[in-house]
Amino acid sequence: MSANCIFCKIIKKEIPAEIIFEDENVLAFKDLNPQAPFHFLVIPKQHLETVNDLQTNSEIGGKVISTAAKIAEKFGFSESGYRTIFNCNKDGGQEVFHLHLHLLGGRKLNWPPG
Ligand code: AMP
Ligand code: ZN
Numbered sequence: 691m692s693a694n695c696i697f698c699k700i701i702k703k704e705i706p707a708e709i710i711f712e713d714e715n716v717l718a719f720k721d722l723n724p725q726a727p728f729h730f731l732v733i734p735k736q737h738l739e740t741v742n743d744l745q746t747n748s749e750i751g752g753k754v755i756s757t758a759a760k761i762a763e764k765f766g767f768s769e770s771g772y773r774t775i776f777n778c779n780k781d782g783g784q785e786v787f788h789l790h791l792h793l794l795g796g797r798k799l800n801w802p803p804g
Pocket of ligand 1: 696707720721722723724731776777783784785786787
């Protein structure tokens, strides 16, 4: 846990979020500023900052990704399709430095991203 981290505060239930899945390793909740009909964030409970940290934490990375795939199935857009994104650092547009996987679905998503 990191004291000033907003996502750690969500994990500790110190600030509210619309949580859609939780187990001992990961938490998933609705993005506050959704960019698609379904826009969820899947985070590890362990405070890792960026996807760079998955070089030495591959197991938790796998859990985050498999959770996203299960959520897509549960919400009914695994067949129609979806997108999973890790923004990393400045050029990747990362704003919150607690590792999170964006899960976007429910509309046709454009490519390439901006
Ligand atoms: P990123 O730019 O990849 O760091 O994305 C951070 C994401 O976190 C953005 O999509 C925000 O809308 C989202 N976000 C920030 N604060 C909260 C919050 N308190 N609850 C839910 N989502 C949040
Ligand atoms: Zn954190």
